[in-house]
Amino acid sequence: MSFWIRLVGGLCVAWLGVFASGCNPSGQDSMSEEKEPHFVLGKSRVNAMDFQGAIEAFNQSLEANPKSAAAHYELGWLYDEKAGDPAAAIYHYQAYLQFNPHADNAEVIKQRIYGCKQKLTAEVQPLSSTPAAQQQLEKLTEQNRQLQDEVARWRAYYANQLAAAKTNAAPGPDDVASSSTGAPTPDPSTDHTAHPPADDDSGRAAGLRPAGSGRTHTVAAGETAMAITRKFKVKLSALRAANPGVNLDHLRVGQVLNLPSS
Secondary structure, eight states, X not given: OHHHHHHHHHHHHHHHHHHHHHHSTTSOOHHHHHTSHHHHHHHHHHHTTOHHHHHHHHHHHHXXXXXXXXXXXXXXXXXXXXXOOHHHHHHHHHHHHXXXXXXXXXXXXXHHHHHHHHHHHHHTOOOOOOHHHHHHHHHHHHHHHHHHHXXXXXXXXXXXXXXXXXXXXXXXXXXXXXXXXXXXXXXXXXXXXXXXXXXXXXXXXXHHSOOOOSEEEEOOTTOOHHHHHHHHTOOHHHHHHHSTTOOTTSOOTTOEEEEOOO
C-alpha cells in the first residue's frame, strides 16, 4: 500500500513540474533577462550615449540568451533610431514580438517595422532615368572632358616654358606654335613676370637659337624622332641640335620641332 502512495505522490510532483515549465517556457522572465550582465552594461552605455558600445553589449547578451526579448527590443530601437540600419531593426523588432507575443507595445513595434520597411524601399529606389536627368549627365560628362583637355593644354604650355628656361632663351615663335595643342596664351596685361628689355631680348634669343631651315614639323600620333629624320632626310644629331632642351626620346603629340637644313 505504501508503494502505491509513493507512486501517486511521485506522479503529482512530476505533473507540477511540467505545469510550471509550461507557464514559463523560456526559463527566464523579463526581469531575469534585464539582470543579465551584458544587458545591464548595454543599458549603462545607452545612458552614456555610447550607442555603438550598447549595440555590442546587447549582442553579447543575445549570445548568452538568444531568446531574450528585452535584448532584441533594445537592439531594434538602437538600429532604428541611432545606427540607421532599418534591415537590422526589422529583424530585432520581429524577434522581440516572437519571444514576447503579448507585449503591451506590440502595436507600436509593428508600426516601427512598417516605417523601417518604408526606409528600405526608399533606399533601393533606382536612379532617375528621365530625359532631363540623362541630359544633365551628358552635360556633366562633356564639362569633365573639356576640363581634362584644358589641363592637358596647360601642362603642354608649361612644359614648353620649362624647356625654354633651361636654355636661358625666351620662347620664340616656334615655341608659341607648340601650344597648338590648345594651351591658352597668357594675357600680357595680366602677366606680372619680370622680362628683360625688348631690344636686348631679341638679340639674345637669336644668338642662343641654333640656325635652322625655318621649317617646322608637328609631331603626329605614334611618330618618333627616327621616323622624322627618315621622313625629312636629316640627321638625328642635326635634329637634336635644332631643338635644344627638347627630349627627342619622349615626343608628345602636337609638339612642334624645328627642322635642320640638312
